[in-house]
Amino acid sequence: MLDNTGKKIKHQTKKQLRKVTRLFKNKPKNIGLAPGSLVYVGDKEKQPVTITLFSYKDEQFAEQKISQTDELFNYKESDTINWINIDGVHNIEILERFGKNFNIHPLTLEDILNTNQRPKVDEYPNYLYIVLRMFFLDERDKLLKNEQVSLILTKNYLITFLESPGDVFDPVRERIKKSNTLMRKSGTDYLAYALIDAIVDSYFHILEKLGEEVETLEDNIVLNPAKNDIQSIHLLRREMLLLRRAIWPLREVISSLQRNENEFFDQKIRVYLRDVYDHTIQVIDTIESYRDMIVGMLDTYLSSTSNKLNEVMKVLTVISTMFIPLTFISGVFGMNFKNFPELEFGWMYPWGFWAFTIFIIIGMTLFFKYKKWF
Amino acid sequence: MLDNTGKKIKHQTKKQLRKVTRLFKNKPKNIGLAPGSLVYVGDKEKQPVTITLFSYKDEQFAEQKISQTDELFNYKESDTINWINIDGVHNIEILERFGKNFNIHPLTLEDILNTNQRPKVDEYPNYLYIVLRMFFLDERDKLLKNEQVSLILTKNYLITFLESPGDVFDPVRERIKKSNTLMRKSGTDYLAYALIDAIVDSYFHILEKLGEEVETLEDNIVLNPAKNDIQSIHLLRREMLLLRRAIWPLREVISSLQRNENEFFDQKIRVYLRDVYDHTIQVIDTIESYRDMIVGMLDTYLSSTSNKLNEVMKVLTVISTMFIPLTFISGVFGMNFKNFPELEFGWMYPWGFWAFTIFIIIGMTLFFKYKKWF
């Protein structure tokens, strides 16, 4: 039974570990392929690619599900603001057609496919390429997953590439649908800002959930530290590390968008970027605090382990030091000497032996009380 | 009884932990809301908002409690120095009215409400927005609380937003009331400086109190380390971390106020800002020292735990190694061999057995004395 549970724990821990290691695994592209060679490195069993188009300006608004990519390319020269969202980057054919029609550099296409990019911003003559990472907690196995979000920003259209359906942009869609808002009046730069802001806001949600896990684990460790808590500590530590790796460069990205004199972001949008920048710093601050808390937990765990050992040793020592002298005494009176006068005295057994025994027990108890071992 | 106490300690520790975790909790704003959406993220059960106005210049002075916000807006164009202090930022309606009348950017209003800002300074064309954090020790549960202080500085008025009544500005108020002071002769920039200075000064008070706690805890750990001292160490460590997070960016804020060529701070005020800057550095230095002391305490705690284990082991070893051979001897003489000549000798019991026993006890005692285990 105990063994079984032990094996279960081992099995679970192993599974958990596997997942965590995977967090950091780098899916290498093939060595020496020509730059711009399009090879998708993610998991293959994805849903079909879905493309949606939001086209709006002031009072105009249209939302379309696109099945033929050719439909899109007519919008290229329209004077509305066009947001093309592609869920799924594994269909290389579609990507190549986009590349040709929107004049996207092969290296950008390669980066869109190679979904292990750090957040970065690349400036090309005709567009701005921004990479971000979107995080979410998997409901089933409670693990932190992350997905690459690619933004291609020009003056009148914004293309976003996501790895799979499901994102954090729904509130932005709601705002686009409402007429007479700042969104409707602004250009693609404001839309790009809104999407970046939505992603940064979602980090707060993730951190809140991870914060709860940290809290629960800390309670466990203080109240009843278990053997596999050290695994949980390491899992949390790595999740924090993962978040940090994704969000730390984001800071630089937003800062460079705000500073640089590129033509894609209007001067008026800069004050909003400063706001996102502040939020990013706040997220980084929180991550650093959690990291510090996790280090503290490790200390607590180790000190509670050594406290336990102390307690075990005290019990052993108390019992042993009480009974070892008594066993000696009883051994003495069990000796078979011919000449052993004490054995003959009638009062020896009740007074000599038992009184002495009780005296030792009381003496030892007082000694341990004095040592504060009880 | 012991169990009870144990449970009490556990309960208290748990409560303490909860509070500490809360220190770092991030109250997320809703994802994807339009920037400038006003949503208050703090606790809702607050007292009603109170607004007070200090209006002064040279010999003029007036102090008013304002109930109707409209009264205020008349002062906007007056040529006196006006300090409007708002205690409570949860009333969004009032905030919106301020925003409209004083021409405050929606992002600033959002930041005032979202009371988890890091200290920062944002420059807008018509005003300077400064965020600071005010600290105080809660009398009841001895925990470090903190509150966001927002300053909006223009040429002739200064608006301060606090989360709840009660602040560290009373001495500044006293100085305003006195006529013929530098305060009365200076503009809003000097007033802003005085408020920032008051906040930085209050950090010294907080540090003094935390320093006393550090001292008390260190005494406990050296003289009689208890099991839950490790919790207290972590609590202090986090409070230091919290202070550090709030004060570290302050350094940059004041440094940028002093350096930048903004029109809101007069050249003459810069020398005072340099002084506040020096104090901030001093506060940061002190925090770093305390952090170092706390790390030292952890070392002391752990080494005293292992010293205790050593002591327990020594007692066990001394008692065991003394009596185990003796028990063997008594066992030998308890054997039932037919041919056991030693049992027959009359002198064997007193001389053979007891003399030998005493010899072993003395020998062992000397050995342990030599090993310095006593």
Next chain:
Amino acid sequence: MLDNTGKKIKHQTKKQLRKVTRLFKNKPKNIGLAPGSLVYVGDKEKQPVTITLFSYKDEQFAEQKISQTDELFNYKESDTINWINIDGVHNIEILERFGKNFNIHPLTLEDILNTNQRPKVDEYPNYLYIVLRMFFLDERDKLLKNEQVSLILTKNYLITFLESPGDVFDPVRERIKKSNTLMRKSGTDYLAYALIDAIVDSYFHILEKLGEEVETLEDNIVLNPAKNDIQSIHLLRREMLLLRRAIWPLREVISSLQRNENEFFDQKIRVYLRDVYDHTIQVIDTIESYRDMIVGMLDTYLSSTSNKLNEVMKVLTVISTMFIPLTFISGVFGMNFKNFPELEFGWMYPWGFWAFTIFIIIGMTLFFKYKKWF
């Protein structure tokens, strides 16, 4: 048997250590030799030097194995793109002939021979000298080896010096052979970029393999930590350190190639260098993550060691504290007092002794259950 295994482990560990230490050994050049003195510092038992030439431009293409170095020098003034690859740098004579014919600075020749360079780029008036490090895992002893790659780049030829045959450039060779590619249309700068890119890509392969080792080791440590796991941890740690030392300066090298206004890299190639730069950062990020995981493993190993000690102590304590009082009781009834009425009672043995014994065993069991020691 046990001893034998122990010795085997020790022997293996020692061998492993030797190799690792060698990783860091610096082969010193002789003190005070004139700068530019050509002394090869690597292992002497190398295969003979092999030289291959790739000469191409648009539709032209020729591949040659060169035996007489003089053949090469005719190509110096040709208008094709010439890639001369030399496998083996231990033949000083050949090197000197290259130096004279291609006008290479003596310090560059010295650096090519002295195969312990950090990645760097040196600009000379007539060429650019780039040093990189190529990594591969030795199949036999599973150890990370590395080799110095020197590139000499001019407008129409590129010379590469490798320490021994075998490299990661095969895919680049394939691309050169294909006509009508970007490679055929571009100059030596694109070729140099392609080689650097191939090296950086190979780092991903190395990291994937090391990642698997990290994973396996982590499983071992969690499930069944062995004594020599700490050696494996240190071996991995050093391999990571080795990689880091070689790749960290690479970042700066590529960054300076991209930034500097040298005449050897065309403006159009810069966008490709930015791409390699991003990959390098990604490699460094991954290395840092693995380093963090390895530190975590050390924590796990140490905490599992102390958990084991706890478990051992619990078994000892449980057995001892159960039987020590019982042994005392049996000793009591073994005493030889004349006046010992309890021994006479018929019910004493079954009820007084065995019932009491069972009572103590049950009591102790409950106590340990309560303490959660089972």
Next chain:
Amino acid sequence: MLDNTGKKIKHQTKKQLRKVTRLFKNKPKNIGLAPGSLVYVGDKEKQPVTITLFSYKDEQFAEQKISQTDELFNYKESDTINWINIDGVHNIEILERFGKNFNIHPLTLEDILNTNQRPKVDEYPNYLYIVLRMFFLDERDKLLKNEQVSLILTKNYLITFLESPGDVFDPVRERIKKSNTLMRKSGTDYLAYALIDAIVDSYFHILEKLGEEVETLEDNIVLNPAKNDIQSIHLLRREMLLLRRAIWPLREVISSLQRNENEFFDQKIRVYLRDVYDHTIQVIDTIESYRDMIVGMLDTYLSSTSNKLNEVMKVLTVISTMFIPLTFISGVFGMNFKNFPELEFGWMYPWGFWAFTIFIIIGMTLFFKYKKWF
């Protein structure tokens, strides 16, 4: 007796700790006081303020003890170099008179009184204000004390404020008294340099003494580590921290004096400042080395503690494992079976029992020898 000693140690440790904590205590100024409010924060029970004047130029030289501050102010316009030294800053009245007569900014006066400043340099239009910290080891309690030294430098006078009589400037005084020296020919800038140099030199003395303490403590820990050595380690660590805090900013102060284009330091003096700068770096280097040594001592202390535990456990294990089987054997022969043929054999006791006993003792001894436990 043991207890008594224990209590003494505890008492001493506590006293030591108190002093150390005081090292870092911040004496807060009162919140919200107007800037430039003069409040002395140090200990009140000081000796009366003493003022001395050195007035010299080329062949002229005069030394005076000043009782009336008015006498001083005549020297303000004299063409000699005047060094006014004030021992004791607690007399606010005197300070205010200085402030008025020498046109010192209120913030400077506040800094002179608030004797917890970090080393810094403040430039005012008519003078340069330099703060330094002077260290000395208290002879009585062997603790590191420190004092604030304030320098006010103008073209023809230099005012120094010290907290109490007694300083490290005597050699400078000697040099002033000698005629025909560089000192007599130079201005106040050279005098200021000489004083700064004297303070930096005194750090070498302090470090030498602390170095001896480090050495003694290290010997103790290696040869015979005691329980309260960990306290001494922490005391030293804090003293190093204290020195570091005071000297680290000094580096920047001297560097800025050397670099800045202020009118108070002549170009010719810069080469001397560079020299002091080098010394400061050397002091910082030494402090860092000592800090590293102290960390090493902690490691040694902890590893020697765990070595001791190992030794204790070995003794226990050797004695227990030797006698426990023997006790069992003697118990076997003490059994009262009716049918127990071995007891009847005459040779059983000497050969069966004692030979077996000796065999076990020798076997165990060899086993422990093999394990290298002796």
Next chain:
Amino acid sequence: MLDNTGKKIKHQTKKQLRKVTRLFKNKPKNIGLAPGSLVYVGDKEKQPVTITLFSYKDEQFAEQKISQTDELFNYKESDTINWINIDGVHNIEILERFGKNFNIHPLTLEDILNTNQRPKVDEYPNYLYIVLRMFFLDERDKLLKNEQVSLILTKNYLITFLESPGDVFDPVRERIKKSNTLMRKSGTDYLAYALIDAIVDSYFHILEKLGEEVETLEDNIVLNPAKNDIQSIHLLRREMLLLRRAIWPLREVISSLQRNENEFFDQKIRVYLRDVYDHTIQVIDTIESYRDMIVGMLDTYLSSTSNKLNEVMKVLTVISTMFIPLTFISGVFGMNFKNFPELEFGWMYPWGFWAFTIFIIIGMTLFFKYKKWF
């Protein structure tokens, strides 16, 4: 015997420690001496000062031992390249004569005498003053010693001051003696470069020897960790620290020589300085790697100590838990109850007792095998 060995180890460790502490000892100059006061701070018992002159240009070459310093000063205006090497800086008189004749600033002379300088470069109008540190391993006590090397560089002479005879410049001397070399054709700047290069090269030798020590120590710790290995670890750690302190600033020195527009180093020499700079970085890299290895050794040492404790505890636990129940059983059958039917049965002793005993031994063995304690 054991005690004796223990004392010997203690004595050796103490001696070793003394030497290490001395490594860091700062020989303070006297407080408040006028700057430029010449006081030698090193050991006094030195050999007499020896001066040698190398004078060369193209085909000219002369080597002289100088006894009268006046001879030298004639060479000052010669048009040959003159290298004056002084072994021993303790003769202040000679130094003062040099100072006067070659117009050396008093602060430079002070620095030459004060042989604890960090590597630095000071520019004076008429010369460049460079300080370096030369390292060598003392053959007798295997300790790292170091010496200050001062270079004074002008257009036509180079003066080097060493603390004692014996240096690493012999290969440079050989090169000067050979005619028709780059050395003969170049100026003092090339000579200075050659000396700096020789010193940096010698660091590789030192590191190779220290690397062997690291290797040997690591083997010891893995195979058979001894008590005083921790001392050896600390000794190595400090030697690395010492090297690092001396070499880290060297990097900056060479970098500034290479960058600065001083007139003493010709543009053509800069490419050689870049080469030395690369070597310095390589040395620093190696030191950092060794430091990391040493930290790893500490971990190994501590984990092997705790593994040993585990092993000791296992032996104790195995023996105790096997025999304690058996001893109880034998005690039971040794009881003297009147009514003790089991004692009467003939088969009880062989089957009831011994079979049970063997059953327990086998059961326990299987249990410990299952627990993997063997």
